[in-house]
Amino acid sequence: MTRPIPKLRLRGLHARFLSxxxxxxxxxxxxxxxxxxxxxxxxxxxxCGKSTLLNIVGGFxxxxxxxxxxxxxxxxxxxxxxxxxxxxRGTFPWLTVEGNIGFGLARRPGPERRERVARAVARVxxxxxxxxxxxxxxxxxxxxxxxxxxxxxxxxxxxxxEPFGALDSITRLEMRAELLRIWSEARKTxxxxxxxxxxxxxxxxxxxxxxxxxxxxxRVVDIDLPRPRDLSAPRYLALRDTLMAELGLAHxxxxxxxxxxxxx
Amino acid sequence: xxxxxxEHWGLPLLASAVLVSLWHLAVVQTGTKVFPSxxxxxxxxxxxxxxxxxxTYLLDSLRRVALGTGLAVLLGVxxxxxxxxxxxxxxxxxxxxxxxxxxxxxAWSPLAIVLWGxxxxxxxxxxxxxxxxxxxxxxxxxxQAIPEVHLRAGRNFGLGPGxxxxxxxxxxxxxxxxxxxxITLGIAWLVVVAAEMLAVDSGLGYLIIDARNAGKRYxxxxxxMLLIGCVGWAIxxxxxxLERLRPVRWGFPEQ
Amino acid sequence: MRHLKTLPIPPxxxxxxxxxxxxxxxxxxxxxxxxxxxxxxxAVALAGATPVPSPRRVAEGIWELVQRQVIFRHTxxxxxxxxxxxxxxxxxxxxxxxxxxxFRRGELALxxxxxxxxxxxxxAWIPISILxxxxxxxxxxxxxxxxSFFPLxxxxxxxxRGVPEVHLRAGRNFGLTPAxxxxxxxxxxxLPRIFVGMxLTLGVAWLVVVAAEMLGVDSGLGFLILDARNAGNRYxxxxxxxxxxxxxGVGLDAFMRWLQRAMDGSTR
Numbered sequence: 001m002t003r004p005i006p007k008l009r010l011r012g013l014h015a016r017f018l019s020x021x022x023x024x025x026x027x028x029x030x031x032x033x034x035x036x037x038x039x040x041x042x043x044x045x046x047x048c049g050k051s052t053l054l055n056i057v058g059g060f061x062x063x064x065x066x067x068x069x070x071x072x073x074x075x076x077x078x079x080x081x082x083x084x085x086x087x088x089r090g091t092f093p094w095l096t097v098e099g100n101i102g103f104g105l106a107r108r109p110g111p112e113r114r115e116r117v118a119r120a121v122a123r124v125x126x127x128x129x130x131x132x133x134x135x136x137x138x139x140x141x142x143x144x145x146x147x148x149x150x151x152x153x154x155x156x157x158x159x160x161x162e163p164f165g166a167l168d169s170i171t172r173l174e175m176r177a178e179l180l181r182i183w184s185e186a187r188k189t190x191x192x193x194x195x196x197x198x199x200x201x202x203x204x205x206x207x208x209x210x211x212x213x214x215x216x217x218x219r220v221v222d223i224d225l226p227r228p229r230d231l232s233a234p235r236y237l238a239l240r241d242t243l244m245a246e247l248g249l250a251h252x253x254x255x256x257x258x259x260x261x262x263x264x
Numbered sequence: 265x266x267x268x269x270x271e272h273w274g275l276p277l278l279a280s281a282v283l284v285s286l287w288h289l290a291v292v293q294t295g296t297k298v299f300p301s302x303x304x305x306x307x308x309x310x311x312x313x314x315x316x317x318x319x320t321y322l323l324d325s326l327r328r329v330a331l332g333t334g335l336a337v338l339l340g341v342x343x344x345x346x347x348x349x350x351x352x353x354x355x356x357x358x359x360x361x362x363x364x365x366x367x368x369x370x371a372w373s374p375l376a377i378v379l380w381g382x383x384x385x386x387x388x389x390x391x392x393x394x395x396x397x398x399x400x401x402x403x404x405x406x407x408q409a410i411p412e413v414h415l416r417a418g419r420n421f422g423l424g425p426g427x428x429x430x431x432x433x434x435x436x437x438x439x440x441x442x443x444x445x446x447i448t449l450g451i452a453w454l455v456v457v458a459a460e461m462l463a464v465d466s467g468l469g470y471l472i473i474d475a476r477n478a479g480k481r482y483x484x485x486x487x488x489m490l491l492i493g494c495v496g497w498a499i500x501x502x503x504x505x506l507e508r509l510r511p512v513r514w515g516f517p518e519q
Numbered sequence: 520m521r522h523l524k525t526l527p528i529p530p531x532x533x534x535x536x537x538x539x540x541x542x543x544x545x546x547x548x549x550x551x552x553x554x555x556x557x558x559x560x561x562a563v564a565l566a567g568a569t570p571v572p573s574p575r576r577v578a579e580g581i582w583e584l585v586q587r588q589v590i591f592r593h594t595x596x597x598x599x600x601x602x603x604x605x606x607x608x609x610x611x612x613x614x615x616x617x618x619x620x621x622f623r624r625g626e627l628a629l630x631x632x633x634x635x636x637x638x639x640x641x642x643a644w645i646p647i648s649i650l651x652x653x654x655x656x657x658x659x660x661x662x663x664x665x666x667s668f669f670p671l672x673x674x675x676x677x678x679x680r681g682v683p684e685v686h687l688r689a690g691r692n693f694g695l696t697p698a699x700x701x702x703x704x705x706x707x708x709x710l711p712r713i714f715v716g717m718x719l720t721l722g723v724a725w726l727v728v729v730a731a732e733m734l735g736v737d738s739g740l741g742f743l744i745l746d747a748r749n750a751g752n753r754y755x756x757x758x759x760x761x762x763x764x765x766x767x768g769v770g771l772d773a774f775m776r777w778l779q780r781a782m783d784g785s786t787r
Contacts, residue, residue: 055416058420060419078416078419078422082420084416086417090417092414092435092436093436093514093515094438094514095435133510133511149417153421276627276628276630276632278628279628298650299647352547355550356547356551356554359548359551359552360552362772363552363765363768363769366722366765366768366769367764367765368727368729370729370730371729371741371764374747374748374754375754375758378570378571394726454640454727457643458730458734462733482647485646489643489644489647490635492643493636497637497638499638
């Protein structure tokens with residue numbers, strides 16, 4: 001009867017953009033709940049409004065209708081308890097690795113700040129690069145800086161907007177593994193936007209599949225695979241095919257065994 | 265490697281030597297009594313040094329440039345950042361800036377003199393006028409060019425307007441502002457000389473006009489000009505040095 | 520494309536307030552100008568006995584200058600000097616800049632000279648210029664030549680040096696001779712940056728002509744300012760001329776922008 005309040009609750013979100021052709025609806029009636037400590041992916045083709053959705057959830061944009069609740073409280077703006085991780089270009093180029101990671105800790109006393117920065121540096125494997133500037137680092141390392149900058153302030157929730165989209169495919173695989181390791185250690189709630197089907201199946205507890213124009217959540221798929229995940233397991237491949245079919249991609253080589261459908 | 269070295273030093277020296285010789289020959293050939301030869305200019309420099317006015321005049325000019333440009337930075341950078349951040353501010357202020365900018369700072373000199381009299385404040389005011397517009401427009405476009413993600417990241421970590429300006433907008437604009445500062449100091453250096461010809465009785469500009477008016481000492485005129493050139497070059501090289509500092513080097517991709 | 524509404528957050532946070540996209544309310548464009556004039560009028564009124572004229576007296580001054588027709592003569596004189604000094608500088612700077620940008624050794628040899636000559640205020644040349652050419656138009660044109668030449672030559676040279684190596688390789692690949700390479704690849708590729716330099720330099724020339732006319736001639740807008748001051752402390756006419764100088768400067772810049780766009784259209 002008394003279900004615990006979900007960490008995140010998106011209720012009837014609508015969004016519209018002004019364009020030269022007038023108003024265009026970008027999101028229509030988006031509903032989603034994310035439990036504490038859960039890893040949820042928003043999966044969809046480019047232009048489906050998933051990034052807009054994440055920016056609304058993050059408090060950077062206001063929806064045309066609907067609301068976002070965190071711990072039952074409506075979101076009115078960005079908050080350091082919920083950190084947004086951009087693609088690697090979100091690092092501040094004028095600060096060193098250390099300066100970037102300590103950015104959100106300015107008000108804390110010096111020793112605590114240094115201790116937290118050192119821990120975050122170690123956690124993302126950047127030891128030895130504390131005094132380097134972002135333009136001296138590779139794309140993957142810049143992305144680690146972004147993740148460490150978020151972890152340093154110890155937020156409850158991470159919003160990640162295609163964080164690995166600009167990386168090469170090998171680095172991307174490494175970063176996914178690292179993100180899962182960090183997530184399992186720190187148990188943050190993660191809302192992760194991607195257009196990469198494999199990425200969503202490898203990372204998420206649940207995948208919300210979005211359709212474009214206007215953006216809607218078509219279906220939420222449970223990824224009922226034990227971790228660490230075996231990328232050649234039949235169940236993995238089946239889930240992948242399910243998502244592909246859901247996105248309207250005629251793959252159809254393997255028979256699709258639809259898993260339990262949670263919400264229409 | 266050594267050949268490159270040789271070219272690096274030799275070619276400029278050669279070109280300068282050719283130019284100086286041409287200058288010398290021209291003076292000798294025309295038999296002019298007014299225009300000085302290179303040797304006369306060097307003697308003129310020596311004379312200025314011995315009289316001890318060179319240091320004072322140089323410092324006077326530099327102080328005026330520093331004060332005028334400094335005031336322009338203090339006012340122009342916040343104003344320009346604000347215009348870059350707020351579209352309404354940019355729309356409202358842009359016509360004002362565009363109209364005032366093409367007015368030669370020297371054209372303000374009668375007003376400057378009537379407001380402050382002949383002297384230091386009038387000169388500083390003229391240099392301020394020369395520096396404020398390039399700095400303001402540079403600050404505006406620098407802020408407009410900051411990626412949205414940097415502003416969002418700053419707000420996400422809980423920065424208020426003041427902290428956001430100090431910790432995100434300003435450091436992100438600094439490379440562009442340094443470029444603008446270099447251009448602005450060039451203009452200010454150009455203006456201070458003229459302003460000193462019109463409105464004060466010290467400084468390198470005054471030195472030139474005074475040398476001409478008091479006894480047609482063209483050797484001192486040319487010596488003063490060369491000095492102006494060298495100091496201007498040194499200022500430019502100094503600001504270029506700043507561009508190499510590590511926290512701003514990201515804004516200057518290697519050539 | 521921007522969001523309909525954003526969260527009620529403090530002004531600097533307002534995402535939609537950035538940049539210049541979206542509709543531009545026309546009225547806003549005048550807010551700054553009107554505010555400036557009002558502040559000026561207020562300052563003059565509050566100061567009481569000040570030689571600085573009120574906006575109204577300046578407006579009357581402009582009308583007087585137009586009616587007496589002096590303004591046209593002086594404007595033409597200033598524009599004449601700017602045009603010839605600027606065009607002469609362009610005629611020398613364009614080929615020289617191309618050469619300096621193209622030949623590394625040429626650049627190496629001449630750049631220290633340019634570096635030292637460039638920061639000499641063109642106005643510092645006035646005594647020399649008067650010595651050589653006497654008081655008059657030629658002297659002023661020489662000053663404008665100097666004011667335009669150095670910025671032009673450096674922008675042309677750096678624009679040529681900035682042409683990407685791949686363009687040159689592609690050109691050579693198609694068997695272009697060096698002359699054809701320069702004409703068909705280097706010049707078109709460098710042209711946009713050269714045009715930006717030309718526009719900025721014309722602005723500098725306009726700044727310098729007024730100053731030069733205050734120091735060495737007996738016509739032009741700069742002279743008009745000094746003359747109005749010297750002949751009876753007519754500060755209303757001084758300010759009137761300032762306003763007109765600003766307006767003409769805006770016009771020159773608009774002309775160069777138009778030219779830039781026109782050229783851009785023809786090269787694409």
